[in-house]
Structures are given as structure tokens and as C-alpha cells.
Amino acid sequence: MATPVMEAIDQTQSPPQGPPRPNVIYAWLTTVDHKKIGLMYIAYALVFLLVGGVEAVLMRIQLAIPNNHFVSPQVFNQLFTMHGTTMVFFVGMPILFGFGNYLVPLMIGARDMAFPRLNAFSFWISAFAGLLLYFSYFGASGLYAAGSAPDVGWFAYAPLTAKVFSPGHSTDYWTLAVFLSGVGSIGTALNIVTTILCMRCKGMKMSRMPLLPWLYLVMASLVFVAVSPLTAAQIMLTLDRYIGSHFFDTQAGGSAVLWMHFFWIFGHPEVYVLVLPAFAFVNEIVPVFSRKAMFGYPAMVAASVSIGFISLSVWAHHMFTVGLGPVGNTFFVFATMVISVPTGIKIFNWLATIWGGKVIFATPMMFCVGFLFQFLIAGLTGIMLSAAPFDWQLGNSYFVVAHFHYVLVGSILFAIFGAFYYWYPKVTGRMMSETLGKWHFWLFIIGFHLTFDFMHVPGLLGMPRRIYTYEAGRGWESWNLIVSIGAIFQAAGILVFCYNMVRSYYRGKEAGHDPWDAWTLEWSTPSPPPAYNFAIEPTVNSRRPLWDLKHPEDPDSDYE
Amino acid sequence: MMNTSSTIPVAGSSETPWTLPYRGTIGMACLILAEAAIFIIFVVAYIFYIGKSLSGPTPAQVLELPIFGTICLLSSSITVHFASSALRKNNLRGCTAFLAGTVLLGAIFLVTTALEWHHLIYDKGLTIQTNLFGTTYYSLVGLHATHVVVGLIMLTLALLFALTGHLKEEHEKKLEVLSLYWHFVDAVWVVVFLVVYVLGR
Numbered sequence: 001m002a003t004p005v006m007e008a009i010d011q012t013q014s015p016p017q018g019p020p021r022p023n024v025i026y027a028w029l030t031t032v033d034h035k036k037i038g039l040m041y042i043a044y045a046l047v048f049l050l051v052g053g054v055e056a057v058l059m060r061i062q063l064a065i066p067n068n069h070f071v072s073p074q075v076f077n078q079l080f081t082m083h084g085t086t087m088v089f090f091v092g093m094p095i096l097f098g099f100g101n102y103l104v105p106l107m108i109g110a111r112d113m114a115f116p117r118l119n120a121f122s123f124w125i126s127a128f129a130g131l132l133l134y135f136s137y138f139g140a141s142g143l144y145a146a147g148s149a150p151d152v153g154w155f156a157y158a159p160l161t162a163k164v165f166s167p168g169h170s171t172d173y174w175t176l177a178v179f180l181s182g183v184g185s186i187g188t189a190l191n192i193v194t195t196i197l198c199m200r201c202k203g204m205k206m207s208r209m210p211l212l213p214w215l216y217l218v219m220a221s222l223v224f225v226a227v228s229p230l231t232a233a234q235i236m237l238t239l240d241r242y243i244g245s246h247f248f249d250t251q252a253g254g255s256a257v258l259w260m261h262f263f264w265i266f267g268h269p270e271v272y273v274l275v276l277p278a279f280a281f282v283n284e285i286v287p288v289f290s291r292k293a294m295f296g297y298p299a300m301v302a303a304s305v306s307i308g309f310i311s312l313s314v315w316a317h318h319m320f321t322v323g324l325g326p327v328g329n330t331f332f333v334f335a336t337m338v339i340s341v342p343t344g345i346k347i348f349n350w351l352a353t354i355w356g357g358k359v360i361f362a363t364p365m366m367f368c369v370g371f372l373f374q375f376l377i378a379g380l381t382g383i384m385l386s387a388a389p390f391d392w393q394l395g396n397s398y399f400v401v402a403h404f405h406y407v408l409v410g411s412i413l414f415a416i417f418g419a420f421y422y423w424y425p426k427v428t429g430r431m432m433s434e435t436l437g438k439w440h441f442w443l444f445i446i447g448f449h450l451t452f453d454f455m456h457v458p459g460l461l462g463m464p465r466r467i468y469t470y471e472a473g474r475g476w477e478s479w480n481l482i483v484s485i486g487a488i489f490q491a492a493g494i495l496v497f498c499y500n501m502v503r504s505y506y507r508g509k510e511a512g513h514d515p516w517d518a519w520t521l522e523w524s525t526p527s528p529p530p531a532y533n534f535a536i537e538p539t540v541n542s543r544r545p546l547w548d549l550k551h552p553e554d555p556d557s558d559y560e
Numbered sequence: 561m562m563n564t565s566s567t568i569p570v571a572g573s574s575e576t577p578w579t580l581p582y583r584g585t586i587g588m589a590c591l592i593l594a595e596a597a598i599f600i601i602f603v604v605a606y607i608f609y610i611g612k613s614l615s616g617p618t619p620a621q622v623l624e625l626p627i628f629g630t631i632c633l634l635s636s637s638i639t640v641h642f643a644s645s646a647l648r649k650n651n652l653r654g655c656t657a658f659l660a661g662t663v664l665l666g667a668i669f670l671v672t673t674a675l676e677w678h679h680l681i682y683d684k685g686l687t688i689q690t691n692l693f694g695t696t697y698y699s700l701v702g703l704h705a706t707h708v709v710v711g712l713i714m715l716t717l718a719l720l721f722a723l724t725g726h727l728k729e730e731h732e733k734k735l736e737v738l739s740l741y742w743h744f745v746d747a748v749w750v751v752v753f754l755v756v757y758v759l760g761r
Contacts, residue, residue: 114586114587115587186594189590189594190590191587193590194583194586194587197583197586199583200580202578223594225593225594227594228595228597229597229598229600231598232597232598232601232602235699235703236602236699239688239695239699243688243689244688244689245688245689246689246691246692247605247695247696252691252692253612253614253691254609254692255609258605258608
């Protein structure tokens with residue numbers, strides 16, 4: 001039986017787009033379609049990105065000049081707690097799950113996720129968690145006033161979170177929000193793993209799967225072993241606060257360090273949970289805009305899997321200042337340094353993919369080049385901090401803040417922006433404006449480097465994190481001013497990005513099926529894809545099914 | 561750009577059979593992995609706090625080996641296995657009987673736990689607030705008991721479906737997924753037993 005591969009290309013027309021009807025809201029609220037849920041994840045994360053961004057700008061205004069009284073110390077504590085919690089749990093996780101939800105079934109040739117209703121449940125419970133966190137501003141009868149947001153820091157060290165030291169309910173809102181978001185994350189991760197293992201189209205062996213689903217597989221597996229401990233620790237904290245148990249109660253012999261272990265055994269793998277999807281976007285964008293197949297596919301898969309495993313043994317490098325003893329320190333220094341090996345392999349593979357390619361510097365590619373550059377520097381400061389004696393000097397300083405923002409903003413957020421420009425045509429059927437995209441890129445990269453390059457310096461000069469103001473004359477003033485000015489550029493870049501998204505939706509150039517001349521299955525569907533994705537389930541013979549289709553004289557399958 | 565007029569015959573792959581694992585099994589395996597991580601954290605907390613309570617009572621003073629409950633729970637793992645293999649052979653009567661046995665054995669286990677807690681709370685004065693032993697003991701055993709309750713609810717549902725004639729041979733895979741969960745709950749009990757009643761005493 002010979003089946004024409006052309007059937008992989010779906011010729012179905014997209015459904016007519018009429019004016020909005022009253023049942024549109026009902027349709028979105030009750031949908032179990034992986035694409036709609038993915039978009040809701042992304043939209044919800046973008047709203048929280050703006051909220052978390054405003055919190056960051058308020059903190060930078062406060063710190064721009066010494067002895068400032070723009071916000072009170074209490075408000076400042078709430079700002080950094082909410083900023084951290086929001087950005088990790090309600091921006092990073094949902095935006096990456098959103099892309100995963102949208103792209104994974106399309107890229108493996110499936111019609112939906114494995115458990116569509118669980119998917120909807122996971123989204124709504126995560127969304128509820130985010131609203132719960134922010135409801136604390138109105139509902140948590142705290143110490144100071146009727147409403148009071150959590151102010152215990154995003155890692156909420158014990159015993160500050162005990163009922164005695166954090167009266168009122170603001171910490172309870174934090175605990176419940178993080179707990180529920182954990183439940184949602186585990187549900188979605190379960191769905192992603194099952195979809196990838198059980199729903200791949202005919203011929204798509206694991207060795208032919210695009211790298212994006214591969215990295216999402218590693219990321220989702222990591223969620224089970226990383227997010228679950230945090231969920232367990234939140235149960236313990238809730239028991240402590242409500243039933244009077246003593247897990248983290250130092251008065252009854254409980255240990256504050258145990259909470260640190262439980263938090264960071266989540267906290268460090270979480271960095272890799274966030275960064276692996278960013279790698280996944282770069283893995284898809286770099287080859288297409290270099291017009292070459294990915295260099296070293298097996299090495300990329302092996303490096304991702306080994307990052308997954310090694311990331312489970314590095315958590316206590318967040319705790320060098322606790323005093324783990326020589327054996328503990330040596331182990332965690334070594335493990336932390338080892339993890340830079342597979343990450344280094346990835347950087348070399350991306351460079352080798354670009355090397356000798358006909359590179360097209362469209363906006364997605366520009367963000368990926370920014371990613372490569374900044375991820376390298378983030379990795380280098382990471383190796384510096386992994387040396388315990390260096391960490392003793394700079395632990396909890398602005399050097400650490402600058403380091404992890406290089407990872408979270410300079411690497412992950414840049415890759416996410418690249419992904420927006422790359423897949424926006426698939427989602428909406430229209431291209432994003434390249435001119436506005438370049439404005440966004442340059443404003444954001446200038447702002448990013450102003451803020452986070454110069455943030456390393458006050459850290460080296462001894463400025464601790466989480467202080468709400470500082471005296472003049474310590475040599476920190478001009479650095480902090482530059483850092484705050486950078487925040488303005490970044491905010492301007494984000495505004496251009498938002499405007500670009502809205503404008504392109506109405507005025508953008510029609511994209512067609514495959515505007516980038518790409519090679520993975522999602523580009524064979526109409527833009528936007530119909531509810532069922534593929535009218536006929538596709539069959540693939542290589543890692544680049546659309547290359548085979550466009551170049552029948554020289555298909556990839558001949559070389560695999 | 562895209563050449564939409566060519567058709568290329570696909571040789572080979574359409575003839576080779578294409579089978580992927582059952583999604584229920586993989587989904588349950590993922591859930592078990594996540595649950596195992598949660599239990600590990602509670603077990604670590606238990607082990608970390610052994611002997612660190614500032615006041616009594618201690619495990620050696622109050623805990624007795626729950627042999628009878630353990631035997632019941634572990635045997636229920638065998639009966640649930642027989643239930644799903646009976647369904648695979650389309651032996652509906654046997655499946656119903658073994659499901660009923662499983663629910664009964666699980667319920668007996670819960671009753672023994674309840675009696676033990678009643679004894680500890682009212683006779684020995686140990687609550688979750690008493691000391692670190694009480695904190696870690698009730699939370700770990702309670703977390704396990706919660707999982708037993710969830711499993712029992714689902715098994716009871718399966719039993720009701722079987723009694724009303726809604727359970728058919730085609731549901732065999734679903735029942736197997738449920739039995740996978742029940743085996744996990746039993747395996748966790750083995751760990752809890754070893755940690756709480758052997759190591760901790």
C-alpha cells in the first residue's frame with residue numbers, strides 16, 4: 001500500500017470568522033481544545049507578566065536614588081515577594097505550558113492532548129491559583145491593614161512563615177496559590193508526557209521526533225520530581241499554620257534548614273523546567289533561519305536528558321552560606337559545575353548549526369542570537385557562583401540577582417519572545433510586523449544590558465538583595481541609577497511588543513500555511529489550524545517531514 | 561517554496577505495524593512518579609526528625625506493629641490483580657467477587673488505622689500537636705490513608721459498575737490502570753511500615 005505523503009498537508013479551509021457572538025465566551029470557558037487552552041495559558045501569563053513587570057518597575061523607582069521614600073519598607077517586601085512568585089509560577093510556568101499545549105500535538109501529528117478534560121482542569125486550577133494570590137491584596141486581613149499581600153519572599157524561609165511571625169492570612173494565600181499552581185503543573189506535565197509517548201503519528205519514532213517535543217518530555221518528567229516536593233512542603237506549611245504541627249517550628253525542635261532543602265530541591269530543577277522549553281524554541285528557530293538541519297540531534301537529546309538528571313543533584317548550591325560541611329559543599333560544587341558540560345554541548349551545537357548556514361536575521365532569529373549570547377554569560381556567572389568560597393562572599397547580593405535575571409530574562413524571556421514572533425503567524429494567520437519587532441528587540445536588549453550588566457557591580461560592592469533603600473556614599477548610587485534607567489527601556493520594549501501583537505492581528509500580512517519555509521508538521525496545517533488539526537493523520541519518514549515533501553528528489557529519509 | 565502538486569509514495573512505513581503504549585497506563589505511571597516524590601518528602605521529614613522530639617511520648621512507648629492491617633492491605637493487592645485478570649478472561653462473576661474482596665480488605669485496613677489513631681489520641685495522648693513524632697507520624701500515615709480512601713472510592717465505583725452489569729471485558733485496560741494505582745498504595749505502605757514501625761521504633 002502506497003500512501004501519498006501529500007496527505008500530510010491539510011487542504012481544509014479554516015472555518016469562517018464571523019463577528020463575535022454571545023456564545024464565544026461560553027465556548028472558551030468550556031473548551032477542551034489543546035490550542036484554545038494553550039492560548040488561554042499564554043494570555044493569562046501575559047497579563048501576569050505585565051503585573052509582575054509593574055512590580056519590578058516600582059522596585060526600581062524606589063532603588064534609583066539613595067534614601068528614597070517612594071514606597072514603604074512593608075510595601076517593598078510585598079513587591080519583591082509578589083514579583084518573584086508571579087514571575088516564576090504565574091508567568092514562566094503557564095507561558096511555557098501554553099506553548100507546549102499548542103505546539104506538542106501539532107508537531108507530533110496528533111489531534112489533541114491525551115487527556116483533554118484534564119488539560120482544561122489543569123489550566124483553570126492554575127488560573128484560579130493566580131487570582132487567589134492577587135486576591136490577598138483585598139482579602140487577606142494582615143498585620144497592617146485590611147488587605148495585605150504576602151511579604152515573606154518568594155522562597156518563604158521558615159520560621160518567618162510561622163503563624164507567630166506572619167500573622168493574618170497573607171502567607172496562607174501564598175501557600176495555597178503555590179500549592180494549587182503545583183497541582184495544575186503536575187496535571188499538565190502528565191498530559192504532555194502521555195501525549196508524547198502515546199499519540200505520535202505513524203512513522204514518528206522517538207528518534208524522528210522534533211527536538212521541541214523531546215525537550216518538553218524531559219521538562220515534564222522533571223516537573224513530577226521537582227514540583228511535587230514543593231507541593232508536599234506546602235502541605236506541611238499549611239498543617240503548621242492551621243493545625244499546629246511542628247515541621248518548621250524551631251521552638252519544638254523543628255528545622256528551618258529542612259524547609260530550605262525542600263524548597264530548593266524544587267527550586268533548582270525549576271530553573272531547568274523553565275529553561276528547557278526555552279532551549280526547545282531555540283532548537284526549532286535556529287535551524288529554520290540558518291537554512292540547515294539541526295547539528296548533532298542525538299547529542300542535543302542526550303544533553304537534555306542528562307541536564308534533567310544532573311539538575312536533581314545541585315539544589316544545595318543555594319545553601320552554601322548555611323554551612324553544609326566540607327563533604328556537602330564539595331559534592332554540590334562538583335555537581336553544579338558538571339551541569340555546565342551538557343549546557344555547553346548545546347551552545348556548541350547551536351553555533352555549529354548557524355556555522356556555514358544562510359542566516360536570515362528575522363526577528364525570531366535575532367532574539368535567538370541574543371539568547372545565545374546572554375545564556376553564555378549567565379552560565380559563566382553561574383560557574384563563578386558554584387564555587388562555594390565565591391558564593392560565601394556574594395550569596396544574597398545583587399550579583400546573585402543579576403545572575404539569575406540573566407537566566408530568566410536574558411535567556412528564557414528572549415527565547416519566549418523569539419517563539420512569539422516565530423509561531424504568531426501559525427496561531428493567527430498573520431505575520432507580526434518586522435519593523436516593530438526590530439524596535440522591540442533593540443529597545444529590550446539595550447534595556448536588558450543596562451539593567452542586568454550593571455546590576456552585577458553593586459553586588460560585587462556589597463549591596464545585599466531585598467533592602468528597600470540604602471545610604472548615599474557607598475558607591476552604589478550611579479550603578480543603581482543606570483539599572484533603573486534600563487528598566488524604562490525594557491518597559492518600552494514590552495509596550496512595543498504588546499502593540500505589535502494587537503496591530504498585527506488586524507493589519508498583519510497574511511501568513512499562509514508556511515511563511516518561514518519550515519520543516520515540522522505544524523506548518524502543514526492551515527493558519528490558524530482547524531479544531532481537529534489534521535484532516536488525515538500524517539505519516540512521516542524523517543525528522544523533517546516537510547523537507548521530504550518539498551524536496552522529493554533529496555529526502556532526509558535517505559540519510560537516516 | 562512549497563510544492564503542493566507532487567505526491568511521493570511512502571514505502572515501508574505503512575506496512576509496519578504502528579502501536580504506541582496505552583495512555584491510561586502512561587498517565588498513571590506519571591501520577592505514581594509525582595505521588596512517589598510527595599511521599600519521599602514526607603518520609604525524609606519523618607526520618608530526619610526521628611529522635612528529635614523535645615518531649616514524649618516516643619514511638620517505642622506507644623507504637624505497636626499493625627500486623628493484621630498490613631496483611632489485609634497487602635492481600636488486597638493480590639485480589640485486585642485477580643479481579644483484572646478475571647475481567648481479561650471475560651469472567652465477570654469472578655471479577656465482581658475479587659473486586660468486593662479488595663474493597664473489603666481495604667476497608668478493614670482503614671478500620672485498623674482508625675482504631676490505632678483512636679488508641680493513640682485518647683489513651684496515649686499523642687496528637688499532631690504533641691511533638692515532632694506526632695507531627696510526622698500523623699501526616700505520613702494520614703497521607704497514606706488519604707490515598708487508601710481515594711483508591712477505595714474508585715474501587716467501590718468499579719464494584720458498583722460490576723454489580724449493575726456495566727463492567728464489560730472492554731474495560732479491562734481501565735481496571736488495570738486502577739489496579740496499578742492500588743499496587744502503588746500498597747507499595748507505599750511497605751515503605752511507611754518499614755520507616756515508621758521498624759526503623760522509627
